[in-house]
Amino acid sequence: MGLKRAVVLLSGGLDSTTTLAYAVSRGYEVVPLTMSYGQKHSRELESARAVAAHYSVKKHVMTHLDLSFLNTSALISDAVDVPKRRSLEDVSEEIPATYVPARNIIMLSIAAGLCESVGAEAIFIGINAVDYSGYPDCRPEFLEAFQHVLRVGTKAGVEGRPIRVEAPILDMTKGEIVTLAMKLKAPLHLTWSCYQGGERACGRCDSCLLRLKGFREAGVKDPVPYEATR
Numbered sequence: 167m168g169l170k171r172a173v174v175l176l177s178g179g180l181d182s183t184t185t186l187a188y189a190v191s192r193g194y195e196v197v198p199l200t201m202s203y204g205q206k207h208s209r210e211l212e213s214a215r216a217v218a219a220h221y222s223v224k225k226h227v228m229t230h231l232d233l234s235f236l237n238t239s240a241l242i243s244d245a246v247d248v249p250k251r252r253s254l255e256d257v258s259e260e261i262p263a264t265y266v267p268a269r270n271i272i273m274l275s276i277a278a279g280l281c282e283s284v285g286a287e288a289i290f291i292g293i294n295a296v297d298y299s300g301y302p303d304c305r306p307e308f309l310e311a312f313q314h315v316l317r318v319g320t321k322a323g324v325e326g327r328p329i330r331v332e333a334p335i336l337d338m339t340k341g342e343i344v345t346l347a348m349k350l351k352a353p354l355h356l357t358w359s360c361y362q363g364g365e366r367a368c369g370r371c372d373s374c375l376l377r378l379k380g381f382r383e384a385g386v387k388d389p390v391p392y393e394a395t396r
C-alpha cells in the first residue's frame with residue numbers, strides 16, 4: 167500500500183488551514199489546492215503559500231480562475247462593499263453579499279479533477295454549517311449531493327473507488343475549530359481570514375467577527391493583527 171493521498175482546498179484562512187492540519191494528522195499525504203479568482207483579499211493567497219510551506223508539501227497547486235464576471239459578489243466586485251458590522255447579531259438570515267455564485271461547486275469540481283490526476287482518494291474542504299449557515303454551498307445536503315456527482319461523474323467513481331468529500335469541521339463551532347487547530351499545532355499565525363485586502367485584519371467583516379468569536383470561545387489570543395477589535 168502506498169501513501170494515501172488527499173486534495174485539500176486551502177484558501178489560507180483559519181478553517182481551511184485547520185482542515186489541512188486534520189488531514190495531515192489522519193496520515194494523508196496532502197496536495198493543497200489554492201485558487202485565486204480575483205478576490206479582494208488576495209492576501210490570503212500568501213497565507214496559503216506559507217501554510218503549504220509550513221507542512222513541506224511536495225506539491226501545492228495554485229491556479230488562477232478569472233471569475234471577475236461574477237460581479238454580484240462583494241468578494242470580487244469593487245462596486246459591492248464587503249459588509250461591516252458592529253457584531254455578529256447584525257448578521258441577517260439572508261444570503262450575504264460576500265456569496266460568490268456557485269463557488270464551492272466550482273472549487274470542488276476542480277478539486278475532483280485534481281484528485282483523479284494525482285490519484286487522491288479524498289477531497290478535504292473546510293466548510294462549516296454551524297456558525298454561519300448563510301451560504302447554501304456550505305450545507306450538509308450540498309455535500310451529500312456532490313458526493314453523488316463524484317460517484318456517477320468520474321472515472322474513479324465508475325470504477326468503484328469514488329472520491330470522498332471530507333468536511334471535518336462541518337459541525338463544529340468556531341471555538342471548537344480554534345481548539346482543534348491548537349491541538350493539531352496548526353500554524354494559525356500564518357492564516358488570513360479577513361475579507362478586506364488590508365495590511366491588518368479589519369475586525370468588522372463577517373469573517374473577522376466569526377474568527378474573533380472563535381478565539382474568544384477557545385480562550386486563545388488571535389496571533390493575527392487587527393485594525394479594530396471589540
Ligand SMILES: [Zn+2]
Nearest residue numbers: 360368371374
Ligand atoms: Zn475583516
